[in-house]
Amino acid sequence: MTGRTTLFLCVFATVATLTGVRAAIDVKAWLGEEPLTPERILEEMVEYFSQRDPHGIPVLKVPEPIEAPDRVTASQITLWDLKISGHSGLRLEYINVNLTTFTGVVRISVPKINVLGQYEWPGWWSTSAGSANITVTDIQVALNLQLGINTKGLLIVDGLQITLNYEDLILGFEGLAGEHALLVGAADTFFSTIIQPLIVGGIQDKLTKVLNERLEQRLKDKPFPNSISPVDYLVAKVRRDLRESGKDPIFVERKDVNLAWGVSVQLKNINIKGLTTLHRTHEVSAQFIDNALFVTIQIGTQQLKAGADWSISASLMPAVGGHLDVEVESLSVTVMAKQPADIRSPPVLREIDIQLGNLAVRSVGESTMDYLVELMVNLLPNTFRNIIMDKIEPKIHQAIQKQFNGLDIHRIILTKLAERRQAEANASP
Known part of the structure; x- marks a missing residue:
């Protein structure tokens, strides 16, 4: 896949992590019937950017909503029968790559992500369970990259930091016990204690590994000296x-x-x-x-x-x-x-x-x-x-x-x- 398509997939993985979804989603079903050749990717990307307002995930035929029936766990909450919508509004806002210092910034926005499903949340005294309705609005995702050259002369991601900001977080859980209602009432606390650690703690390491694997695969025969940029x-x-x-x-x-x-x-x-x-x-x-x-x-x-x-x-x-x-x-x-x-x-x-x-x-x-x-x-x-x-x-x-x-x-x-x-x-x- 092209670098831009890979970027969109990585962002989708970030959004999926935002909602706590770690279920195995069959991405192959989104590829369509035709082989995913470089020529097809090129034509799909050309068609995507020929729009006046390109948005959504190009190349892949991602359904709206995405259905994830498997049970998944986000912190202490178990969710299932999930339906995720809003990713069709994803936009690549800005990329800045400094080829001298080998640093980069990527910014993506999603107007709204909504997750519907069932949940179960055990507590010290009682368990909360019922339907869940989670909505995050005006999501801004920033990826800060630092590239470097390893001892083999290969280009690598030497540092990656993901920053997530949002305008509003609306949490709707039926059947909440008192202890959980207090936590959900403080939406910012819920975000910082449950959702943000999932993103920062998991996706950064995974994304770094994926990018380095791709770089090694593409540039293994084209090493750089590590003495100059x-x-x-x-x-x-x-x-x-x-x-x-x-x-x-x-x-x-x-x-x-x-x-x-x-x-x-x-x-x-x-x-x-x-x-x-x-x-x-x-x-x-x-x-x-x-x-x-x-x-x-x-x-x-x-x-x-x-x-x-x-x-x-x-x-x-x-x-x-x-x-x-x-x-x-x-x-x-x-x-x-x-x-x-x-x-x-x-x-x-x-x-x-x-x-x-x-x-x-x-x-x-x-x-x-x-x-x-x-x-x-x-x-x-x-x-x-x-x-x-x-x-x-x-x-x-x-x-x-x-x-x-x-x-x-x-x-x-x-x-x-x-x-x-x-x-x-x-x-x-």
Whole structure:
């Protein structure tokens, strides 16, 4: 199953624990008749997030209400013949993952959970028994995750904390004995002494175990070093790939620019060095808000060097030229992008911000034109580089968004799934 589907299942387990239900529920009956393939999960999730207000548990066909006839025990209370409703209103409100510190927060809401059934509650002097009607309104569940790297280099859940808040807890028990009536009358006390310990004490350990099993299964062949953060490790891998693929220096094709009054500028033999100094400058984060994924990436380089042969020509004037060497003190780029949860829609580049350090230009040559070009290029860009970048950024933004518009994320994922299935088929004896 996908991570988001697993998350919804874990939340449902939390809600089930809230009501004290630990009966064995046949989840397989909720899967439907078709096999639960990655392709089916993808299509179900796409359909789920195509709604204006996605709610409920996707992929699974969860009935409303859920019937749990088995006898279950919550603290001293035994319940049976239970009918649980309200889970169809479950909503994924917010996810925030900091990929630098490897921490995450997940928030889910459920407008109301109602449990109907029979109960038995033994006491010191008498036993309470009869019908039960439990309603919890405006439930807010927060999961705080801390990820880490174990000694084997595997990504693990190093800490998990669940916080549960609610607006109102309405408890209706027929046939309550006096000693139990006092406890039920103090709903907050009932919550803190009976329900909250069940959630915090049981579901956290169980959920940690399930998530770590899934992580080990998915990433057992992709260990990380435990000396640096996984994000910095991935950036280091990009630097290595740039070196191994011969992209430092990188060579750019010839550029011809036509200016006013018949003046044309030609740049050729353009090369850029220093891309392998790429590094993370600030935090890298991802947030899921209002059914869209927002990603912020902040990266930069150290000193960049570039060189090019230049020539300027104009009508009725002889062509002049030379060679320029440019050094850029630093380059930093902040990219903020949005991907709708309905992945049939393309990503959107929300913002791109480019910051250039000081520039130094040296012209190889001793002619008056060389000195003039060197003076102009050194003076003007350093004086007006922020203004120049403000003018250039919209064009870069437009070019990147044009590439984004051509992306079919839905089709790309389906293709990758088909390739993986084919690879698995080829690998099997």
